[in-house]
Amino acid sequence: MSYGPYNKNAQNFFTQYQSLTFEQVHQDWLSFLGDKSGLALDVGAGSGRDSSALAGRGWDVVAVEPATGLRELGQNATRDQSIHWLDDQLPDLGKIRKLSYRFDLILVSAVWMHVPPSDRERAFRILTQLLAPGGMLVITLRHGPGDGERLFYDVSREELEGFAKRRALIPLPVPVERSRDELKRDGVSWETLAFRLADDGTGALPTVRHIIVNDNKSSTYKLGLLRTLVRMADGAPGLALNRSDDWVEIPLGAVGLFWIMLYHPLVLRHQLRQAPGSRGYSFATQDFYKLQSFSPLDFSVGMSLSADVAPMVLRAIKAACRNILDNPAHYTTWPGSNRPVFEGGSARMTIKKAPVRLDKATLSRFGTFRVPSFLWDAFSRYACWIEPAIVNEWVDLMGSWDLRYSMDVYHRGLQWVEGRRDTSAVRQMINQELETGRVECVWTAQNLKEKRFDVDHCFPWSRWNNNDLWNLMPATHTANASKSEKLPADLLLKEAYPRVLNWWEQAIVGTSREDQFFSEAEASLPLLGQERTVEGVFEGMLQQRLRLKTNLQLGEWLGL
Structure with a gap:
């Protein structure tokens, strides 16, 4: 699939998508969403309008958008929300599948007409495999002429219903009538199909x-x-x-x-x-x-x-x-x-x-x-x-x-040898850095030279036994005690980004511990690949935080 037009005219598409509300576009199926929340995947997230609305309703959202220009605008517009943006696309969704998430909601809005017919059955199968038990898959279909720039393929309700039947998905009773185009484009209409996975479905x-x-x-x-x-x-x-x-x-x-x-x-x-x-x-x-x-x-x-x-x-x-x-x-x-x-x-x-x-x-x-x-x-x-x-x-x-x-x-x-909760090496590193300069608490930005400090397991040891260097953070005693055995909230961790990177660059990068730092992160964090950068490690931390929250149902710490 080519995303050239979405890059070339990113600002125009961003403005166009933002001119409509989530409720306007998705009124056909919103009654099935109710008041619940969970983990959502927005495939072809575009401007982030739908991701933002879901996050506002309490959902954790992974937003997939392959067009760089549009993704950057959407990411900037939603930077204060619990939304993780990834460069990925149908039919593979290769990066998403590496994370082993299962989603309570998958939204594929205004995307299916871009998927070549030869790729659709595989794309649908992959989407189904990403659903959690009881999860809902929503796909909107665009009917009508193209605009001269973007390549659209014909789509049909019957095709999707056939795929769903083969994957044992339960169709939900959304209206079967086509709805008018909210942007009032001639000859353009929309259909919505929604399905639910009854059980695990994988065997x-x-x-x-x-x-x-x-x-x-x-x-x-x-x-x-x-x-x-x-x-x-x-x-x-x-x-x-x-x-x-x-x-x-x-x-x-x-x-x-x-x-x-x-x-x-x-x-x-x-x-x-x-x-x-x-x-x-x-x-x-x-x-x-x-x-x-x-x-x-x-x-x-x-x-x-x-x-x-x-x-x-x-x-x-x-x-x-x-x-x-x-x-x-x-x-x-x-x-x-x-x-x-x-x-x-x-x-x-x-x-x-x-x-x-x-x-x-x-x-x-x-x-x-x-x-x-x-x-x-x-x-x-x-x-x-x-x-x-x-x-x-x-x-x-x-x-x-x-x-x-x-x-x-x-x-x-048979007890797995986890070792003990050991922060001594990082405590020594903090003390060494304080002898010659400033070390900031990653959560409060306070100078630890003037405070009683602790070494905080960013992801709590009691729930995920990990003494890796990337997981051990300088923190005030007050912040560490308040955080206790909770996960840092998504926005709190993102807010700490400059201080976390500064700590790594100050105490680890360029030292004898650098190889150990990247080797540990490469093994225990998703999506790192061969890219050994502190930015890549932090992105892996954000994804691992979401995995731990979803799989272990950990409580979140919102900060002091």
Whole structure:
């Protein structure tokens, strides 16, 4: 689709769209919206008129607009509202899908006539996959002649109703009559169609339950792989390399690394059997056992390893990767078939005695691993429900092989090693900066030289265990105590933008901690890609804030 006219005449289109109200344009379906709010996606947001109206009604809004000129005008007009603007477009919505959001409302207003007919069924399928259970999809159709500049395709109610039927969407009784064009253009009329998703609609949770409960298990390996992938989707979404309609591709080395972090305490610390009998484990090579004196946190994502330690850790990861491909990935199959759920392939790599950082690039050297897209999304959205189910089945399996231990011992062995809430390094950085200059509280702009200060986990540790450098902020004790375990509100975080960036540039960028900062952010924040800039990290924070609010239903802090 070409968006040249919308860039060339951005101001004219902005003025035209703003001349109408949200209620004028969308009166046909507003009764179904009622007083509720949630997470909304505005596809082809244009001037931001509809996004602004939804935000004014209490919705969190993601506004997608591919025309740069129009997007910038809309973004500027709505900068004081809880609206996240993205450069994305149908049919792919590639950036949106990377975030694994599920939307309570998707609005596609005055856009469908731009989508080529050959792309429409795929576009509709993707929109459906983005709906939350009970979510509503609204599409407006433009009928009539073009304007000589923009390319319009013919559209029809029947086509959309056919797509909806195949995707099991429930049509809502909006008026079927075409409405007149509010801008009074000759021959132009509009139709509105609205649909609701009755349930989850993806089949993801039954598939996950099948793997957890029903799939035959001669060891805990299938559960280990599933929990590894849930942990990655929930805590390290930035590690995803590519995404298509069908697959999410992740570094095979990251799967191996998370696997080692899972099995390290089970095997090396608690000596809990992971298979019946006394046989060994195919992933537990000599290098794995050499890791006994280390904590799993010593080789977590983003950590830098010395030349003495790096080869040992890399070889242990390589053995884990080989075991994963040969065993759980190969034998975890779709219900009623022998077809594997997951795919992967290793790559040739040379391990040298040299320092290495366990970042996305290093972990990609081991090869790639592919997870069905709908399962990856389910792992991301429902991790807080899926992981306990995996752990409970894992405990039952271990208990059936070895009756010597209490349930408490098994659960301790399966506790993910998060480390402790540690702000000491950043507190030391603040003190160093205060010796020679000024450090501002990111929330109040007060100089911490004259105040009692704390190191604030921007996203609260109690709800999302993350000690990454980007998540630790200088703050006054008063602000930190007031914020407590809440998320900063969207507008509050945006208001703190210059102070957050100033802190990073003041204390981290250009220092020995810079690589660690970007490697951690690259793994745990969405949408960073290869762009290592503080602006990119902050944008990732805004998206992660919205994911945490939506998935965990966290309360928001509005500031002092």
